[in-house]
Amino acid sequence: MIGGGQLARMMGEAAESVNVELHVLATSMDDCAVTTCHEASVGDAKDASALAQFGASVDVVTFDHELVDLEQIAELEKSGVVVRPSSNSLRYSVNKAFQRQEFKNAGLPVPKFLVVSSIEDSALNAFLDELGTEPVVKASHGGYDGRGVLFPENRDETFSAIKKLSKDGPVLIEERLELEGEVAQLIARDVNGKLAVYPLVTTVQRDGMCIEVRYPSHASDDFDTQAKLLGEQIAQLMDVVGIFAIEFFVTEQGLVINEVALRPHNSGHWTIEGTETSQFQNHLLAVSGQELGAIETTGNYAVMVNIIGGDAAPTPERAAAIEDVHVHDYAKEWKPDRKLGHITVVGHLQMQTLMTGWAAATAYGTTVVEEPL
Secondary structure, eight states, X not given: OBOOSHHHXXXXXXXXXXXXXXXXXXXXXXXXXXXXXXXXXXXXXXOHHHHHHHHHTXXXXXXXXXXXXXXXXXXHHXXXXXXXXXXXXXXXXXXXXXXXXXXHHTTOOOOOEEEESSTTOTTXXXXXXXXXXXXXXXXXXXXXXXXTEEOOSSHHHHHHHHHHHGGGSOEEEEOOOOOSEEEEEEEEEXXXXXXXXXXXXXXXXXXXXXEEEEESOSSOHXXXXXXXXXXXXXXXXXXXXXXXXXXXXXXXXXEEEEEEESSOOGGGTTHHHHBSSOHHHHHHHHHTTOOOOOOOBSSSEEEEEEEEBOXXXXXXXXHHTSTTEEEEXXXXXOOTTOEEEXXXXXXXXXXXXXXXXXXXXXXXXXXXXXXXX
């Protein structure tokens, strides 16, 4: 696995249960995945020689982040290294501009968008006039957890946002939609194209970062069916092997695709306790060429709350003392606004599950937020 962050850490915790030996290419031996994996080496994910050395030492290469150079990953494949998902598949998550255009060409529901390289683009002003409201401005590469996503309030701020983000490459300009909510669809796809489609979940965002995930989704059965059908279509288009997640905007017109991630995803952390086979287990099963595991749920309701660093160091032991609470601490150095862990509660009563989840998050020490309704 390229990357030694919290996703790799939880992958290491799942590896033995699916007969996989996990080796991690970490940025340092202090990365939080080092203590859970079988073996770790240190190297830059964009260092061609480090990648080649790492690829030669394992059977399959996979990823816990999208901060990679696609040309370098393609060179690994040419040298005979098995990479899952492939560089062609990864392009959909690494390059948002490419993803938007390919999804549009396939007839998939995406926001109105324009890709520009500067404010001098000849189509920019006409596109902004057509939208009628200020857009969302996104970096085409490298953004995550709200980073690389700007929300200007007037035309001058829009131009400033484009100038800022265009220093690192093309910029994606999108219409700002009226949202009724946000949901996420998680799917595993094996080497033979077989799919395991997890239940749709509701996600709650704050400042571009997910703070809560709820199963089952608040969305109607029609949206649930639409998400599943769109997910199956996207899986075939991207030809992905492994787990992937689709973030959807819920609008009056139906579901609109926000983002895709070709790796385990924050919206799927609840599956560790909430389903028979977690997203981490099924990702490892898929990329190692094994059959996917069953994904039946273990309770009627589940809530996952992210722990975001507040003004004081967290106290996960206080959360763990609460009945029915599962604590996942990422062993990261505490910093304000940093994602430090998550808690999961699975239950048979909706309100009790939700209240227990937020009580545990407060005990753990997350940034205080108003409990979503």
